[in-house]
Amino acid sequence: xxxxxxxxxxxxxxxxxxxILNCDYTNSMFDYFLWYKKYPAEGPxxxxxxxxxxxKNEDGRFTVFLNKSAKHLSLHIVxxxxxxxxxxxxxxxxxxxxxxxxxxxxxxxxP
Amino acid sequence: AAGVIQSPRHLIKxxxxxxxxxxxxxxxxxxxxxxxxxxxxxxxxxxxxYEKMQSDKGSIPDRFSAQQFSDYHSELNMSSLExxxxxxxxxxxSLGRGDIYEQYFGPGTRxxxx
Numbered sequence: 001x002x003x004x005x006x007x008x009x010x011x012x013x014x015x016x017x018x019x020i021l022n023c024d025y026t027n028s029m030f031d032y033f034l035w036y037k038k039y040p041a042e043g044p045x046x047x048x049x050x051x052x053x054x055x056k057n058e059d060g061r062f063t064v065f066l067n068k069s070a071k072h073l074s075l076h077i078v079x080x081x082x083x084x085x086x087x088x089x090x091x092x093x094x095x096x097x098x099x100x101x102x103x104x105x106x107x108x109x110x111p
Numbered sequence: 112a113a114g115v116i117q118s119p120r121h122l123i124k125x126x127x128x129x130x131x132x133x134x135x136x137x138x139x140x141x142x143x144x145x146x147x148x149x150x151x152x153x154x155x156x157x158x159x160x161y162e163k164m165q166s167d168k169g170s171i172p173d174r175f176s177a178q179q180f181s182d183y184h185s186e187l188n189m190s191s192l193e194x195x196x197x198x199x200x201x202x203x204x205s206l207g208r209g210d211i212y213e214q215y216f217g218p219g220t221r222x223x224x225x
Binding site for chain 1: 156166208213
């Protein structure tokens, strides 16, 4: 049972445009959400997080939005750069050590 | 900046052999987490340690054991290896435990069981 879902396995965006990566979850006990970026042959790199008491968190080009009623979060990258091309995982936690990961979305930013 | 170190980066073992994976957390981080990522799958939480004590446990097989040492490094011991154990094993560390402390991942150890 996949508690965290990323329904788009891939996304292609032109450089300079906005990239929007989506994530849905089923467990209402999740109270903390994170986005990780992963390059081949490397471990996931932490990008940005959001607590369930907030609906938006911004850090430079990255903004995460949380819609608790829809159990949906999204990561916006503006403007997208070729170096952003990677696999993006959303992850969720229910006040435990365990992070539950989504299946990932491969983002490709082309010139 | 110092990152999480994992060794070895690659490991090839035969069925029924044992393997030991090592993880050195970021300096001052006191919490270590282990994840397993199979081919084409998302990372799955195995186990975590805080201040040298097991703090949470996920889908870790009984054939696996882990511990955290006084210098906060951790080792994942895997016995009676099976073909299905072939995966990327990530270690992550954080300063403090609980979900408000972001987990920083190492580069992973790729284990291949033949």
